[in-house]
Every structure is written in C-alpha cells, then in structure tokens.
Amino acid sequence: MNAQPTKTPADDAPYWDATLETQTRADWDAMKLGLLKTHLQHAYRGSPYYRASFDAAGVHPSQINSLDDVRRFPFIDKQALRDRQLAVPPLGDLVAVPERDVVYLSASSGSTGVPTASPFTARDFDDWIDYEARQFWSSGLRPADRYCHSLNFSLFVGGPCVLGAQKLGALSIHAGTLPSERLLLILRQFQATAIWTTPSYAWSLGETAVTEGIDPRRDLAVRRIFVAGEPGGSIPETRARIEDLWGASVYDYYGLSDIFGSCAGMCEQKDGLHWAEDHILVEVLDPATLGPVAEGERGELVLTTLRKSARPMIRFRTGDIVSFTSAPCHCGRTSIRMRGVHGRLDDMLIIKGVNIFPSDVEALVRGDDRHSGEYRLVVDRFGHLDQLTVELERAHGSSEPDNDLAERFGRRLKALTGVSARVAVLPAGSLPRATHKAKRVEDRRASLWT
DSSP states (O other): OOOSOSSOOOTTOSOSSHHHHTOOHHHHHHHHHHHHHHHHHHHHHHOHHHHHHHHHHTOOGGGOSSGGGGGGSOOBOHHHHHHHHHHSTTTOTTOOSOGGGEEEEEEEOOTTSOOEEEEEEHHHHHHHHHHHHHHHHHTTOOTTOEEEEOSOOSSOTTGGGHHHHHHHTOEEEEOOSOOHHHHHHHHHHTTOSEEEEOHHHHHHHHHHHHHTTOOHHHHOOOOEEEEOSSGGGGOHHHHHHHHHHHTSEEEEEEEETTTEEEEEEEOTTOSSEEEOTTTEEEEEEOTTTOOBOOTTSOEEEEEEESSOOSSOOOSEEEEEEEEEEOSOOTTSOOSOEEEEEEEESSOOEEETTEEEOHHHHHHHHTTOTTEEEEEEEEEEEETTEEEEEEEEEEOTTOOSOHHHHHHHHHHHHHHHHSOOOEEEEEOTTOSOOOSSSOOOEEEOOSSSOO
C-alpha cells in the first residue's frame, strides 16, 4: 500500500495519482480497513500508552472487522498528548517507534507553555510531503509555477509543506513570515504565481499593496492563493472578496499540528475540501452522545491516523465542528469532502492563524505577582485582521509603570504562544469577579467579515 506515485504526472494530467484519487468508494473503504488493521496492531505493539489504554478498555486490534469497529476503541485528546509528553519526556509514550527512527518533529504551544511535539519517521515525512504535492496538484499548482511559501517555519507544521510544491517541480520560495513590504517586494521581483498564507493576511497583504501603490491584479503575477488556519477560506463571501482584490483563485486548506500539515484541501472546483483518506480515517460525532451523525450534519471531527508510525493517533478528538459529504466531486475525485470548519467545541481563539487558549494567558498572568491575577481577552476585527487585546490588572500596591508591565507581558506572551497582542494594564479591582465560571473572552466580532 505505497502512498507515493512512481513519477510526477505530465503537466496537463488532472490527477497526481489517478488510480488512487478516482477509485470507487468501496475501494476507498477496503483500503482504509486494511490500513487500519495494520496501524492498530502497530500502535498496540509499539506504544506503551496504547497497549495499556486498549487493555483497560477491553479491546484489541484483532477485533477490527469493519471501519465501524474503530468505535470500540478509546478516544484521546490534546490534553492526553500534553500529559503523556510530560509524564514520559521528551516525546511521550504514545510514540510507537524507537527515538532513533524519529527524524523530524513539529511542535505547538500548550496551556503549560511546554511545546507539544508531533514526531515523524523518515517514511512518515515522505508520505506527508507526497500528500502535499498531491493536494497542490489538485488545486492547479504545476511545475511552471513560482510558489511563495509564506507560513512560519519555526517549529510550525505548516513550514515543511513547501516541500510538496518542490516535489511536484514548482520553483519554491521559502519566504516564511516577513514584513508585508518585504514580502510584496519578493512577490514582485520574482513574479510569484502562487502563495500560501492565512485568509486575513491575504486580505491585509493585498490592502498593503494598494497602499504602497501596487495593484495586485496588474502589478503582481499571483494567480493562486492557498489559505489555512482560519475559517475564511471556506466562506464564499470572504473568498470572493480576496479573489477580487488579487485577481487570483483562493483555495482553502485544513491541517493540524498533531498529525501533519495540510490533510484536506480544495480542488479547482472549490466545492469542499478533499480529505487525505489514505492517511487519516474520519469520524464525525455528536459531541453530546459521541455517536456518529448523519452525512452532511455537523459534529465533532475525530481522526485516526492510518500510516503515521512515529506517533499513531487513535480516535483523536480535534474539537473542530465540521460536516462532510461523500458525493463525487465534479473534478472526478471520489474522496470525501469537508465543508469547512463551522466552529470549535472549546474556547480556543485563532488569531492570525495561531491558536491560543485563555489558559495560555492565565498561566502568565497568575505566574507574576505584579498582576492581580484577573484578566480578560478582547477580540476585535480592524479592517480584515483580528486583534487580540489582553486586559490585565496590576496588583494592589504595584507602582511599576503601565508601559513596562504591558511590554514585558506582551513579550512573554509572544514567546509562549507566537501571538502578538495589545496589552492594556488596568487598575486593581477593575475587572468583574465571577462567582461561578469566569467569562474570560469578549468577542466583539459581529461577523467574520464586515
């Protein structure tokens, strides 16, 4: 069950791997079942955590006779990943291979401030990059393109996705996160034809271009924009406004650090995000009952890896509320398609493509006795960019200047989470006290795009 095609297709070929991408739904299910059986056995044999978890639940990989049988197995979530990594450092006991087999890891920040690692073997990494090439190809990227990768390379799982563009033969520019003026200079100098960023930044960058006297439609060569990290790419109104500003087609992608970069993306039909079914098994469950919802209905996205050997993820609760369809796409691909992310189960915020939890902030606020310990997060949208303001109280008796308190806190928050925030220092006693659950977030965004 090799995940990789033998050679790059001809430029005019519609598919990266035609046999795989156009197989019947019955063939998809048979493939997934075979992979699932093998993968669960690998997790059971190689991971102390999974072996103990499966035994405690009274289940065994040999009991898998259908895809539905995966429901016998216990869930995991982000907190379990953090806890096990801290309990068995450095990578945790969900890892199912010797550490010498791990060649790469990405990481995301957690509420403890300890990065949560996502390890890869060499084969895991190659399979991931081949899928990125397949996804780029489905969105129309070709060897003749000049592709500018404008995602963060610092531990972020989106960074290496640029290698998928290189694999299919596109000239690839590893731009990373640059000041807008510098990025526009690069786009103009090298006449990049494609770029990947967040929806809000795609809009902001276009507006900056106009301010700088650059018409993105006329003066730049960008004709494809891949976006991820925020819901805007699957909102038709948002996508249309970005496309009008740039004169380019916008394609929404979805990924998560705990598995690999982008694992779903729009083809040129832009009718939902094709899922990497040969890599990840999807369940959409009612968050209240944890039973499956009907196709097309909204539920929590629960994922099981099918190939990733370094750290299998068995029934991982993402917290994302999604819906799916298995209807064939007009592009001819037969994989299931995600209709975007409709929301989150928890109170996680996504600011400019970076995830942040109130608990991330709380750990900083309450770890410094110069603050009272009370705080509030206020989210606004100015133009088309989200802005996070952290309101925090100074401690009673504190005489340190507001600017010093704010600068230090903002610097520590940026270091911990990667999020830049405005910090407002308030007098002690300014924020309301809660007798039950504190309301830590005030979201002033009336709609996604105003």
